[in-house]
Amino acid sequence: MSGQSIEVNGRKVWLLENGQGAPLLYLHGFADVHSVKENFLPFHEKLAADARVIAPAHPGCAQTDENKDVDAIEDVVFHYLEVLDALKLTQFDLVGACVGGWIAAELAVRHPEKIRKLVLIGAAGLFVQGALIGDVFMHAQPEYGSSYATLREMLFSGPDHPMALEMFPDGKGELEDEVRRYQTLRLGSRIGFKPPYFYNYSLRNRLHRITSPTLVIWGAQDNFVPRSHGETYAKLIPNCSELKIIAGAGHSAQVENPEETAKAVMDFLAQ
Amino acid sequence: MKPVQLFCWHFMAYPYLDKDFDKKESSGWVTVPNRLWDNSKARGLYQEYIDQLAYADELGFDGMVLNEHHQNIYGLMPSPNLIAAALSQSTSRGKIVILGNLLPLHLNPMRVAEEYAMLDQMSHGRLVAGFAPGGGPETFNYNVPSANTREKFWEAADLIVRSWTEDGPFTHEGRYFPLRYVNLWPKPLQKPFPPVWIPGSRSPSTMTEVAKRGYCYFLSSRSHGGETHRAQQEFAAVLEKHGDKYHPFRFGILMSTYVAETDQQAREECEEGVWYFLKNCLKGHLRREGRQLTYGPGVPYIPAAAWREYLKSYTPGRKLLGDVENWEELEASQSIIVGSPETVTRRIQSLIEKAKVGNLLIQFQLGNMPDHLVRKSMKLFAEKVAPALRQTSLKQFSEEYPGVNFEQSAEAVH
Secondary structure, eight states: OOEEEETTTTTEEEEEEOOOSEEEEOOSSSBBTTTTBBEEEEEEEHHTSSSSSEEEOOOTTTSOOOOOOOOOOOHHHHHHHHHHHHHHHOOOOEEETTTTHHHHHHHHHGGGGEEEEEEEESSOBOOOTTTOOOOOHHHHOOBBBBBHHHHHHSSSSTOHHHHHHHSSSOOOOOHHHHHHHHEEEHHHHHTTTTTTBBTTTTTGGGGGGGOOOEEEEEEEEEEOOOOOHHHHHHHSSSSEEEEEEEEEESSSSSHHOOHHHHHHHHHHHHH | OOOHHHHHHOOOOOOOOTTTHHHSSSSSSSSSSSGOOHHHHTTTTTHHHHHHHHHHHHHTSEEEEEEEOOSSOOOSSOOOOHHHOOOOOOOSSSSSEEEEEEGGSOOHHHHHHHHHHHHHHHHOOOOOEEOOOHHHHHHHHHTTTTTHHHHHHHHHHHHHHHHSSOOSSSEEEEEEEOOOEESSOOOOOOSSOOOEEEEEEOOHHHHHHHHTTTTTEEOOOEEEEEEEHHHHHHHHHHHHHHTTOOOOGGGGEEHHHHHOSSSSHHHHHHHHHHHHHIIIIITTTOOOSSSSOSSSSTTTTTTHHHHHHHHHHHHHTOGGGGGOHHHHHHHTTSSSSEEHHHHHHHHHHHHHHHHHOSSEEEEETTTOHHHHHHHHHHHIIIIIHHHHHHHHHHHHHHHHHOOOHHHHSSSSSO
16 A cells, blocks of 8 residues: 655645556545544455555545635535546546545536446435434534543444444544544535535435446444435435445444445445 | 723523533533523523623723623523623713624624624724634534634624725625625724724634734633733734734733632632532533533634644543532632632732733623622622722833833724
8 A cells, every 4th residue: 555645736635545457436434544544444455455446535634735715515526526637537436435425426426427336335415304414523522521432323333343442532542543533524514514414405416417337335323324315325326236234334334344345345346 | 001901791691500400411502401491580680680780880890791602501692782782871981892793603794893883883982892703612503614714703803894994885805705895884983993802712823813903812711820821921922923012901811700708708608609600501611521512623623733732732531610629629720719809809919910911801790699799799899809900900010011002002903
């Protein structure tokens, strides 16, 4: 795995890359590479066995420059169009988790021709009546000044999942992990706070434009983006093969059960 | 030359919570259930509080202070401007300090410019115009994204002052509040414009922005150990850097006090109100119990680099003001100064001496403190504490800041 900064439209974009083969763009979520961890997690390494995995950090995350003009999801989409140009990626597989899944869906409705296959994992982005996306900001404020138990519960199947405890420990975490968490929340605040929370009302009516074969993956107990959002994506994306449920996992299926989640992605991409 | 300016600050707490509130409810902010509001008790509460402020004016305080809060039991003033309007008619002397309107919560800053201009006219030029960006709780209850709050805030603040000083109509080509026709009617009475105060919590960038514009910096901390003195030094250094000079009326602090005939009596009389304030009003704001919403990763309004610096020295789960467990800890925090006129005078004198602060914004009503005790404490303060503070501070300021024209520079100058 190697990391590098590329220059995009006058700004620095940090990305990690590993593997050979067809290009696969991975867009990260809240409990993920770039948003907590510096390096690829097992899930990304597994994907890299079959593909050239390219994982950029979103604007303001990890070592990617912050862009104070990012005010809405649209700005992030255009940021990624510039990144794609810089990387000379014209056709690629696109995998996005959580807020990265939202960005992936927004890219796909605008430029369906660029995307060979699309995978959404616990993707935010939709408004589903009666099933609000959770308030990650409230839960990012620790209880008793130090406990992130409810945040872990929101982002994982439960507060005591070992990966949850490693990524969002109580008290003081690794300094740079904490800074990356903060940066991602800051980006989240730019694009996901108004309108509340993490959705674009218009996205639902645009999903029919997606032409690529699509796989939607959801943790069985997602406490952040309710499963009905996965069902809605699966129903409204024309070429969606299935809504794959990862048993025992919560919102961060790719972190909680990397084997099964990576296998589902790789099988789908290989079909 | 003038002595320390003594203001009476009222937060207007909700005082009718049951004794088991702290046990039953996880917060006094944002999510505190509003079924606890009891009309049978609360009727007349605003009148009681407004009358206390008017009493401060009668007693010779230099002004009255109001501020804006939403959805909490700590401060029942979603619109301080309404209270200020009432005070403009029921008082005649003291400044009316609004500290401040939370600018990012307003869809259009012109509303603030207009209401402040009205208040300045209605009060015959007694308005001190505070602007604040709002803290964590307001991001939650008003859906204000944190990341660009500061930028929005300064654009709004600058537009308001421009609308007060520049002839209209003019066009504001702003990022957040573009307006084709800015043409303020009425204009404020004070010239060039009402004094502007900005609260901050020692963030260098806020100090810099305040210094650039010549405004007064108000330290929003409730505790006054060494940090108050450090904040003063930091702000003085920032002013120097901008070719300006510190003097005591560029700086203000918030403190709480209770004065009674003796130390013993003071403590006995105020203790219930003080604990109500610490345990109920500060829950969700300055307590680690439950979920503090004021500051933290969920309200990411400071840049990531500043957050990294903050993380280096912070201790998770550390005690905040509302977590003090006994009277001795409270005394050590220098947040609420309680005692006889002699004790209170001595302690505040030493604070002024060290922090060189010219604006003391003093909270008298704490938690559920009853009206008669609030008034008694205010009266004792006005008669037995204030004269001594004025005398010693005048001497101190004259020696330390000779030749400074406070009157002129207390007004913000561009």
